[in-house]
Amino acid sequence: MSATPPTSETRVAVLVDCDNVPPDILDHALRMVAQFGRVVLRRGYGNQGTLGNKWQEALVRLAFTPCLQYQYAAGKNTADIALALDALEALFDHRADTFCLVTSDSDFAYLCRKLRERGATVCIVGEPKTPDALRNASDQFFEWVRPEPPADAVIEVAPKVAAKADPAKADPPKQEPPKPTVKRRPRFLVEAVSLLVSDTAEGKVGLGSLGQYLKRMDPAFSPETYGHSGLLNMVKTYDLLAPQQEQGGHWSVSLRPKTEGAAEADMPRA
Numbered sequence: 001m002s003a004t005p006p007t008s009e010t011r012v013a014v015l016v017d018c019d020n021v022p023p024d025i026l027d028h029a030l031r032m033v034a035q036f037g038r039v040v041l042r043r044g045y046g047n048q049g050t051l052g053n054k055w056q057e058a059l060v061r062l063a064f065t066p067c068l069q070y071q072y073a074a075g076k077n078t079a080d081i082a083l084a085l086d087a088l089e090a091l092f093d094h095r096a097d098t099f100c101l102v103t104s105d106s107d108f109a110y111l112c113r114k115l116r117e118r119g120a121t122v123c124i125v126g127e128p129k130t131p132d133a134l135r136n137a138s139d140q141f142f143e144w145v146r147p148e149p150p151a152d153a154v155i156e157v158a159p160k161v162a163a164k165a166d167p168a169k170a171d172p173p174k175q176e177p178p179k180p181t182v183k184r185r186p187r188f189l190v191e192a193v194s195l196l197v198s199d200t201a202e203g204k205v206g207l208g209s210l211g212q213y214l215k216r217m218d219p220a221f222s223p224e225t226y227g228h229s230g231l232l233n234m235v236k237t238y239d240l241l242a243p244q245q246e247q248g249g250h251w252s253v254s255l256r257p258k259t260e261g262a263a264e265a266d267m268p269r270a
Contacts, residue, residue: 009037009038010036010037010038010097010098011037011038011040011095011097011098012033012036012038012039012040012041012096012098012099012100013039013040013041013043013087013090013095013098013099013100014030014033014039014041014043014064014100014102015041015043015083015086015087015099015100015102016029016043016044016045016064016102016103017045017046017079017080017083017101017102017103017105017108018044018045018046018050018051018055018059018079019046019047019079020103020104020105021103021126021127022054022146023054023055023057023058024146024147025125025127025144026058026062026064026102028125028144029100029102029125029142029144030062030217031191031195031217032100032123032142032195033098033100033123034213034216034217035195035213036098036100036121036123037098037216038216039216040095040096041090041095041096042062042063042064042065043064043065043066043067043086044059044064044065044066044067045067045069045080045082045083046067046068046079047068047069047070047071047077047078047079048068048070051066067079067082067083067086080105080107080108083101083108083111084108084111087099087101087111087115088111088114088115091115091118091120096120097119097120097121098120098121098122098123099115099121099122099123100122100124100125101122101123101124101125102124102125102126103124103126103134104126104127104129104131104134105134106130106131106133106134108124108134108137109133109134109137110137112124112134112137113137116137121139122137122138123138123139123140123141123142124137124140124141124142125141125142125144126141126142126143126144127143127144127145127146128145130143182227183226183227183237184226185226185234185237185238186226189214189234189235189238189241190238190241190255192210192213193205193210193241193254193255194255196209196210196213197254202252202254203254203255204244204253204254205254206250206251206252206253207231207232207235207243207250207251207252207253210231210235210253211231232251235253240255240256240258241253241254241255241256242254242255242256
């Protein structure tokens, strides 16, 4: 069997310092790195207390490989060294050329510099406390701010169940007509376009590139899930998005000025 031919698609490694950041940061990190290419390595590093407790659900749900590192002595963090060695190994083996380190620990600043010296692209996803030494050692820094806890939900009292009617006197159930498909407009589509056009001079992104990003972010993404026959039809329902057919027949998407889409500013997330 012949070897798999090389691909020009960027290969991304996401390496998480689970002892340093909370699990809530992981979804944000994957949204950020999906714009760079295909994530080929997903690994979370930590000790038995970290990986076996608060991080277990997030790592399993998002298909990360847990890399357990026992502490050989009190106060010694072996997970950092394991993460650094695996990053260099993935670079030398040509398994990845872009690295996303999810951490706020400035100890990884030297690793970032070494990866970049070897030609790799490095981004950091960290909290506001991340020191400048780590921010400036990367090609791009994405700050994650812990969302505020939601307000207490109002508990609705269920209505009392009516007394059972006599089955003999009950009318046969009426067959309801099929309900029309509800077309939804999830907020993440606007956020995806905003992220992808932020670094472009034209201020627009190709419809195909947008679809690839959405698939990287969520492999199960499909416009049909939200009641649309295709991505273009889905985009056309947004007041905040402006699809445009380019020369050659392909489509691009850009953001409309906020004044034109003010009615959609409070659109809830799906």
